[in-house]
Amino acid sequence: DAGRKPRAVYAGAVLVCPEKACLYVHKRSPSVATEPGKLHGFLGGFIVDYQNNSDETLLNACLREVHEESSAQPNLASRVVVVENVEIGWIDVMFMAGVISSNNTQRLKGSKEGEVRQLGFDELEQQLVGNRNGWVVNGIAHHLIWLRLGAPGAPEWFREKSRGVYDRIIDQLQNV
Numbered sequence: 001d002a003g004r005k006p007r008a009v010y011a012g013a014v015l016v017c018p019e020k021a022c023l024y025v026h027k028r029s030p031s032v033a034t035e036p037g038k039l040h041g042f043l044g045g046f047i048v049d050y051q052n053n054s055d056e057t058l059l060n061a062c063l064r065e066v067h068e069e070s071s072a073q074p075n076l077a078s079r080v081v082v083v084e085n086v087e088i089g090w091i092d093v094m095f096m097a098g099v100i101s102s103n104n105t106q107r108l109k110g111s112k113e114g115e116v117r118q119l120g121f122d123e124l125e126q127q128l129v130g131n132r133n134g135w136v137v138n139g140i141a142h143h144l145i146w147l148r149l150g151a152p153g154a155p156e157w158f159r160e161k162s163r164g165v166y167d168r169i170i171d172q173l174q175n176v
Contacts, residue, residue, distance in 0.1 A: 009091045011061035012043025013098030014146045015072060016153035017105055021121045024100070025139065026069050028114040039117065039127075040139030042066040043092065058093050066098060070116045071109050074098030077152045081145050083138065094142050097153035121158050125165055129172045144169065 015024040026043075030036045044065030059076070066072050079096040100108075108116045119127060124147075128140055144166060146152065151162035 005089075008045040008089070009058065009061070009093060010043050010045040011058045011065060011093045011095075012041050012142075013062055013066055013074060013076060013095040014041050014142055014153075015066070015070070015074060015100060016097040016151075017100050017102060018153060018155045019102040020105060020118070021155060021158065023119045023121070023124065023143070024070065024072070024105070024108060025117050025119050025143075026110075026114050027117050028136070029112065032113060035136045037134075038136045038139070039131075039134055040136035041094065041142045042069050042072070042098070043094070043138075043142075044068065045090070059095075062093070062095055062098075069111055069113055071107055072098065072100050072104065074100045079149060079152050081142075081149075083141060083145075085138075092138060092142070094145070096146050096149055097151075099153040121154065125169055125172075128169050129176075132173070132176075 017024065025039045025041065028035055028038050028040065042065060044061065062076070066074060076095045077097050077099065081094045081096055083092040083094065110116050124143065128135070128143060132140060147162045147166035151159045154162065
């Protein structure tokens with residue numbers, strides 16, 4: 001509507017396993033061209049076809065990318081967040097969240113693009129603050145948005161405290 005057309009749309013999900021009280025993140029391979037060795041959410045892009053930019057295409061792109069990077073087949077929450085990066089012409093469409101069962105975590109595996117890492121809810125604050133240089137910036141943003149939205153897909157006990165975790169992380173990041 002504003003006359004800006006993105007070069008690419010990235011679709012993905014924050015992966016949550018409520019039974020194990022953890023998230024799963026993607027650690028990029030040291031051999032990839034951009035942000036090698038850094039953590040981020042499961043996300044992949046496609047070149048925008050302005051004739052076919054439907055919600056179904058975004059959903060399919062998300063499921064394809066999550067599966068390619070982790071072998072996961074999550075149940076996707078209905079909450080979708082769109083993040084625009086005007087400077088580079090990208091739009092991220094993140095499903096908050098992709099919920100996977102404990103049984104399905106046994107099948108998670110990486111790809112040539114990187115490996116799957118388990119991150120307990122109790123580790124999240126330290127990882128996002130103390131290891132912020134180990135993350136792709138949009139990976140931090142996606143997980144902060146997930147917290148701010150009340151941690152969709154997480155167990156009730158964590159959803160109740162997710163706003164406090166978010167507030168502490170933001171305070172710490174502002175003081176760095």
